[in-house]
Amino acid sequence: MNDTPCSAEEWLLSAHPTSPRLGRAEWREQNLTVLALGSLFSAVRIPGRIVQAVAASTDPADIDAMLHEALKGGPVICDVHGPRYYALVPAKVPRTWRDAADDWRKDDVACLGRGAYLGVPKLDAVEFPVRGTASYWSVPMEAAGLLCPPLSVARVIAAGAARLAEEQEERWPADAPPAPRRPGVPHARR
Secondary structure, three states: OOOOOOOHHHHHHOOOOOOHHHHHHHHHHHOEEEEEOOOOEEEEEEEHHHHHHHHOOOOHHHHHHHHHHHOOOOOEEEEOOOOEEEEEEEOOHHHHOHHHHHHHHHHOOEEEOOOOEEEEEOOOOOOOOOOOOOEEEEEOOOOOOOOOOHHHHHHHHHHHHHHHHHHOHHHOOOOOOOOOOOOOOOOOOO
16 A cells, blocks of 8 residues: 555545546546545535525625534535535445435435546635636545545534524525625625
8 A cells, every 4th residue: 555645636536437637637628527436435415505504694605614614624515506515525424324315315415425426626616606607615625535524414414404494495495596795795694
């Protein structure tokens, strides 16, 4: 086994289904590459309305800060188009959390592992995109192998689902896009 530490980029790209070199080229050309889940890491897909309910905001800065704190700096990708958040977790989570994953389906949460793929933005895509529907790192990956603690992910999901149940789901619609605060305009929290 090689004891040389690798960068987060090298570590992620080792999950590319074809070759790390192709993944690096895709990042250069498209700012996104598709990586295979289930060997190095898996992902928990969380709908935007659940994350927004926990953050009590649609502002990406508020959401990103909440996720960073709640998930102890573990990496999270935001697909702005959904919006959907993908918390990167240890590869075994979809297998070991099968019962929880079944319970989460009613809230449109999914544990994605072996046989699934995830669009991963390049590591410097760490800001909410001003235009378009690009993905970005809501919580950047700080080191190779540093992932979200599964229990912390479960707590965010439980808190969001509980808040939605308390407050009527319409307040946090499934398709509410993240809405950055405009300079000089106070952000109204819901």
